[in-house]
Amino acid sequence: MNIPFLGNWRSRHDTEQGAGRLAAALAEDPEGINELFAECEMLRAHARSAGLELDESPRSLEELDQLMPRWRRDPEITPWLGNDAGFYLGTVIIRAIPGAGWQVWPNGQPMIRLASGRELNVVESGVSWAMTGSPELSQAYAEASEG
Structure with a gap:
């Protein structure tokens, strides 16, 4: 039986529970979560195949910006790679900008x-x-470093 409002309630409830679990994990083990988010396996593999070793420095963001975006040929990979790029950007920000840290919005993001x-x-x-090359990762980092 398909009850639309029940499906919406479950989805929202699952998101709220997931957000709560992630927020609790961040509070309990922030370094562990930092390491988990820093893995970015797909992004690291793409960078490595282009001869780039990601060292979690602001310079590595500039180098990523210079890669030929061959992944855009595969629309199924692009969002996953983008997710990794976001986690990598966050990792660089946390490592380079004092006082920066991961948080969780109520929607679990x-x-x-x-x-x-x-x-x-x-x-x-x-x-x-x-997906589009904009904003450049190095530009997003530069804006974050300004406060």
Whole structure:
């Protein structure tokens, strides 16, 4: 039996529970979550195949921006690669900008909060970069470093 409002309720409830679990994991083991988000296996594999080793530095974001976007030929890979790019961008920001850290929005979306309180949806930026090339990852980092 298909009851539309029940499906919507379950979806929202699952998202709220997932967001709560992720927020609890961040509070309990922020370094562990940082390491998990830093894995970015697909992005690292694509970079490696182009001769680029990602070292979690701001310079590596500039190097990623220079890659030929061959992944755009495969629309199924692009969003996944973009998700990894967002997590990688967040990783670089956390490692390079004092006071930056992962937070979770109520919808379950991980994001970066800067020491100033400003919030950045790095995953959205990464997906946009993978799909269109804009904003450049190095540009998103530069804006974050300004506070």
